[in-house]
Amino acid sequence: MDMEDPAMSMPPFHMVRVEGDWAHKDGVDLASWEVEASIGRDVNKFVLKSEGEVSDGVTHEAEVWGLYNREIAEFWDLQAGLRQDFAPVDTTFAVIGVEGLAPQFIETAAYAFVSHRGDVGARIEQSIDLPVTQRLIATPHLKADFWARDVPEYDAGAGLAMIETGLQLRYEITRKFAPYVDLNYQRGIGETAGRLRASGEDAGELTFRIGLRIWI
């Protein structure tokens, strides 16, 4: 340990944030989670992310990402690593992307990935925290998935395949403990919509979720 540097006298900084919510729609119980954890110092970090969704006990979406994170600009980090999907089907991806804060405080992440089956895709996520009061925070959010070609395993067509958008409203009882509601709309686009319908599902789904956001 370098005793000279005050910054190095502290252990690496860590953060874990978990969001979990539940909805009940058309007789079906839906639960979803989103986890982000990081450990490291200012320039280099290791980031672990996970998200997924379970309906009536069946996990139809589960992703775990492990990324090396490096500061490349004042408000931007470069991230690269692996993404492992356990649902809808076991798939391993190599991932590269950027995460940061765009002007007007828009949290932004953009990734490109290629799966072990040779499928190439991309994802963009954006959100912005708008305080309604000091503890009530409204967060509009948007996620879009793109694929270079049709991916039957994901019921996805080429191009823009799926968007998920919504408005989360959380109340920070403490900064680290916040129950929330999320009005959430997911929709398959174009080709994807057709495939979803063919599988017996709706192309678009509006749910009202209730959840808890904690970080340590």
Added chain:
Amino acid sequence: MILIRAILALLLLGYCGTALAGDYTLVVARSPVTVDGNGHTALTINGQLPGPTLRFTEGEDVTLHVKNTLDELTSIHWHGFILPGDMDGVPGFNGFSGIAPGKTFTYHFTVKQSGTYWYHSHAGTQEQGGLYGSIIVTPKGGDIVKSDRDYIAVLSDFTAANPDRILTNLKADPGTYNFHKRTMVDFFRDIARDGLGNTLRDRLAWGAMRMDPTDLADVSGYTFLINGKSADDNWTGLFKAGEKVRLRLVNASSMTYFDVRIPGLKMIVIQADGRNVMPVPVDELRIAVAETYDVIVVPAQEKAYTIMAESMDRSGYARGTLAPHDGMTGEIPPLRPRTLLTMADMGMEGMAGMSIAGADMGGMPGMDMSHMDHMGHTTMSGDAKDEGPPRGWVDASTPAGLRALSYADLKSLTPQKDTRAPSREIIVRLGGTMERYIWTINGKSYADAEPIQLSYGERVKLTFVNETMMAHPMHLHGMFVQLLNGQPAERLPDKHVVNVPPGQSYSVLLTADAPGEWAFHCHLLYHMESGMMRKVVVARLAAGVTAPKAGG
């Protein structure tokens, strides 16, 4: 036999009496303390928070044994003291590696100055945990300013939270302690007051820079203390009507600027950072982290006067009382409103705030100059200063007609010995990114930067350029600097802490007359811990070569 004993006793007495050689023991420990009626475990010195007030005499050879009973490294730094580098107490400097757990380190130096100073840990975040105390040095011939009462007032910010946890939280979410953010409610209220266009322009201008004008203080949730006592505990200093009372204000906090006033009493500032100044009568003063100000007040009436020290972000206050008897309280004025930073604090008001001599203007982080033409004077409501809400970092809501102390008011009482013009200028850019909670000097964190090299005896001008929207109290160990505050050269005041407001430039002169490695850093604790520090090396010239003698 009795005669021999008597002679021995007299000799012993004579020895103790003539040799000014104080021997002090300070034990650093984690102990139970009571703050504001609640029990806590804090870091203490000799079991006390603040640590005991040390009383030295100018010219005294002091020996201080600091014993570390913690299970982590500690160190004590004697803030504002001129002393050998290896006695300065900064781990990693001058071969000092801190005081290991269980060990005792003995500091030994001759006190070469007088006035009010303080001491604190220079290891990690221990200062926030309670390791601080005051030092009063009596001048050789006694104080020039005679007073009937002499009180120390150590202002500090106390938190029950683990200070390392505070820094981790700031790294994860820099706005985590800010409960005064601009909300949708504020948005609609501003539209009603200033119109949609002006309000949108203002929000978009700050959003473009990804900066928050409500960011006055990084940490909140503190209990503010005077001499370890909360506002309810009510530290009290007694007086008889008409007596001259000396109040030695020490800002021993980690992160808090205090606006100090005593309603009904004028404060006459006689010392700044331990150095005598020509007396300045003021109604209030803003004391930056690590600064000290000695003031004289003359309470004329047999009643209680409130010492009111509001935190700059108005999240709370420290309160004490000057009274004829114990148990009396004066009226506590309501907290004044919190200010909001403006584009002028970013140095963007027609570039007026940027008086930088020869500095490189390019590459200022986060400042997109192309938005300057959109900047109307948007949310400023009216010109009359005491009518609208406070705006700008400087605005403490000082009532019209009352006077707040400014650096320009400070004038050294004793003429400066070195009045040479500086031979070169060193630009010190204060920077940082709030979003990452990284703070820098000249674009670099301490770990990535080269030391600043000075030749022993040289006279330099340090120009601070604050590229951030927070004020930074900049502190150089081992030497005093002279503020270039408009006073004549021989009357420039000495300071060991220089507060640089947001968006401002400020120059000081320095005679590099202390050889060694000296820490140079922002005294906001979590900024220093996030990289806002440099090593300044003052190297002796080759043997046989002497520095030019200081003029006049």
